[in-house]
Amino acid sequence: MNLRYYLPTRVIAGKGCIVANAPLLAKLGGRALVMTGKASAKKNGSERDVIAALESQGIAYSLFDGVEPNPDVANCRAAAALARMFKADFIVGVGGGSPLDAAKAAALLARNDLSDAEVFRNDYRNAALPVVAVPTTAGTGSEVTQYAILTNDSIESKSSISWEGCFPVLAFLDSAYTATLSHRTAVNTALDALSHAVEGYLAVKSDGWSRALAYEAMRAFGKTLPRLADGFYGGDLRAELLLAANMAGAVIAQTATTIVHAMGYSLTYFKNIDHGRANGLLLAPYLDFVVAANPEGVREVLAAVGCRDLEAFDDLLGDLLGERETISPDEIRRFTAIALKTKHVGNTARSPEESDIKSLYAKGLRPL
Ligand code: NAP
Ligand code: FE
Numbered sequence: 001m002n003l004r005y006y007l008p009t010r011v012i013a014g015k016g017c018i019v020a021n022a023p024l025l026a027k028l029g030g031r032a033l034v035m036t037g038k039a040s041a042k043k044n045g046s047e048r049d050v051i052a053a054l055e056s057q058g059i060a061y062s063l064f065d066g067v068e069p070n071p072d073v074a075n076c077r078a079a080a081a082l083a084r085m086f087k088a089d090f091i092v093g094v095g096g097g098s099p100l101d102a103a104k105a106a107a108l109l110a111r112n113d114l115s116d117a118e119v120f121r122n123d124y125r126n127a128a129l130p131v132v133a134v135p136t137t138a139g140t141g142s143e144v145t146q147y148a149i150l151t152n153d154s155i156e157s158k159s160s161i162s163w164e165g166c167f168p169v170l171a172f173l174d175s176a177y178t179a180t181l182s183h184r185t186a187v188n189t190a191l192d193a194l195s196h197a198v199e200g201y202l203a204v205k206s207d208g209w210s211r212a213l214a215y216e217a218m219r220a221f222g223k224t225l226p227r228l229a230d231g232f233y234g235g236d237l238r239a240e241l242l243l244a245a246n247m248a249g250a251v252i253a254q255t256a257t258t259i260v261h262a263m264g265y266s267l268t269y270f271k272n273i274d275h276g277r278a279n280g281l282l283l284a285p286y287l288d289f290v291v292a293a294n295p296e297g298v299r300e301v302l303a304a305v306g307c308r309d310l311e312a313f314d315d316l317l318g319d320l321l322g323e324r325e326t327i328s329p330d331e332i333r334r335f336t337a338i339a340l341k342t343k344h345v346g347n348t349a350r351s352p353e354e355s356d357i358k359s360l361y362a363k364g365l366r367p368l
Helices: 046-056 073-086 097-109 175-180 183-202 208-229 235-255 259-271 275-290 295-305 310-321 329-340 343-347 354-364
Strands: 010-013 031-037 060-067 090-095 131-135 147-152 157-162 170-173
Touching: 010 235, 031 046, 031 073, 031 097, 046 060, 046 090, 060 073, 060 097, 073 097, 073 147, 090 097, 097 131, 097 147, 097 157, 131 235, 157 259, 170 235, 175 235, 183 208, 183 235, 183 259, 183 275, 183 295, 183 310, 208 235, 208 295, 208 310, 259 275, 259 329, 259 343, 259 354, 275 295, 275 310, 275 354, 295 310, 329 343, 329 354
Parallel strands: 010 170, 031 060, 031 090, 090 131, 131 170
Antiparallel strands: 147 157
């Protein structure tokens, strides 16, 4: 048996959980940097609750509310500079995957002087500042992963920091915060989480432990996604989605992602398609592609999400995605060349050739 897993984040879920568990923050120090995106944390109650929890413990804080969607290293450096100036003992990341990943990168940069080339080396001298994660999308699962995924203009794509020192020490899941998500962002972020569970289930690096978690996450998506597609977005549904996304994050922390994510990065970088939607567009063609290498695995995926066959899975995703974006022959050529260079190829159950990746793009989008 070849098994290895590591999951060091304390996860606390429930209504009002941040304020109720504020003493856990005091154990991390007396000075905190709070990092958020530009607007959403002020509207959904998460920033208010984090500040109330910090104040209840007499913890001084400074606010960096300038995290961009799909942040780059420069954006994280600005936050790291504030963390240093403020002498923060820890960082609280509040928001979707973008602020959570930016918090991890800033926590690393606050303690390490790194050139842009060194940022993605995944080998650092000093421990990062501890990170507390408060997700406000039910999507990335970043609150339980060691990854910080940043826009990297030098390769015209995204690059990952993947380092055990980037696991958040603490994560608070309160589905009250996801109530303000637009239907489109709720769908797109759920598709990201579904991709994590499905890709993780079939990944070369999967094992019995990660598959058990992925299966349960997929079962939850099988129940929730049809309701989401029908326009439901009540409190119970939101809580189930947040938990399923969290489980799917714990899956990819062990298995990493596959060709779907590698291909999706170009759709985000060049075509500005949201991260989760980019994966969602490619997910059904990907299952159809890997079925030849792992028919039993794909059957199990379909059973978990409650789809009788690949066509039913494609229909479910079609309902969630609506009209698909177009893609030109030149885009397919360029994006394929980028995806082929990634390590995700080797983690995909059936190793894709250039022609396979081109065909996945053509099936997932509308070729011009
Ligand atoms: P996001 O980029 O964090 O946020 C997308 C949009 O949703 C932003 O405009 C944000 O507004 C808004 N938003 C967030 N929470 C909201 C709420 N509760 N109500 C209303 N609007 C809200 O989206 P995401 O999909 O969660 O994260 C994507 C990023 O995560 C990508 O960079 C992706 O590569 C990365 N990712 C990381 C991992 C990992 O393991 N680390 C895994 C998968 C993906 P504001 O900007 O105003 O906050
Ligand atoms: Fe993702």
